[in-house]
Amino acid sequence: MKTISEPQLKQLIEAAIFVSEKPLSQQNIKQTLLADYKVTKKRIIAVIEALQLEYKERGIELIKVASGYRFQAISSLSEDLAILFKERAPRYSRAMLETLSLIAYKQPITRGEIEQIRGVAVSSTIMKTLTERAWIKVVGHKEVPGKPAIYATTDSFLDYFSLGTLTDLPQLMELTHSEELTT
């Protein structure tokens, strides 16, 4: 086991998160990147926190999403940066967003339950797109006739929306309940 100095460790972790295509988790850093080094989990977290602090004033930030740490441009620059990515950002239909929201908030959920709440059939294209983007996955099958698939969201979904966990999703609207309806 090799040892590594604090500044070197910081450089290495910084570069690794930069060049990695996917977010890097703390475990990932320890087990692959630093497999040959004698570094404790505590040290890794301390270095990441130090890096986050160093980037505070910069145009990019080090953030934690569901599957690990990644660098991204700070959100206040989004509007100005968007000019570089004109044709890249896809827009999603309301049908797709509603379906995705239902899966995100009401998971695990079957397609039938989605249709029940939305009042319309869910198109197969939407389910296919969501699956292909790896935002949703089948987590099982319901023990009812027909054994419908049960869907849930994935870490990629959380990564895409820069969320750490499902609890970071916006709060659902409060329902107003009225005991009696006026006729």
Place this chain on the structure above:
Amino acid sequence: MVQQVLPLAMIRGEAFIEQPKDLFIPPDALAIILEQFEGPLDLLLYLIRKQKFDILDLPISPITEQYMEYVELMKDVKLELAAEYLVMAAILAEIKSRLLLPKQAVEDDEEDPRAELVRRLQEYEVIKQAALQLDELPRLERDNHLVEVALAKNFVPRTALTDVDISELVSALSEVMKRNAAFEHHHIQKETLSTRERMAVILSELSQCTEQKPFVEFSQLFAVNEGKSGVVVTFLAILELVKESLIECVQAQIYGQLQIKLRVAVNENN
């Protein structure tokens, strides 16, 4: 029976006879608007919000009327969509007719016919709202831009080409086996190899034997490549066949190989 003139709506006890002015939508615009609805619930919500009705006071009569106008139009524009909308039209009509029935004091605790629809509308509205919020969340591609960094010119991907000693492999394997054992669960699974099927295979194998050599060696019936479960299934099949008196198991000499042969039926009819 002449239907009593109902106020258009009762909003918190106040009767509204006149339609609000902003209700009129030109038919052409309607066709465009229709395409934007995500279904009957969405359309109903739109109608309710448009007229500033309280969802809890759901005024069935005017809503149903307007809803039907939309559905009629929809039938002209997009026939295939109409089915889901027609179901809702039926629901509305049913609620309306139930509301028209004279109330009997005895059945006072009966649930309001609108309750279920109101619940569904609310449930849908929550999700509709959630979808809008989800759309506003900063997301990759649109709001968040990932950092892409090129690697230095001297970067060479590391490929693991270290020599592995055979003993390391063995010890690695034993580690895995040990770990495996610790995580072993008792699974009760449906047999993948069917005993019945195996019985049939054995019988057909034995029936190919000639008069001169009616036996097959016990060990030959086992296919080594099937592993432990294959052996067990074959053995079960043999036991089953012996039990059903379809085959015979003999041993010519002490310590000799077991021989299996078809049992010659003593009684032809048996």
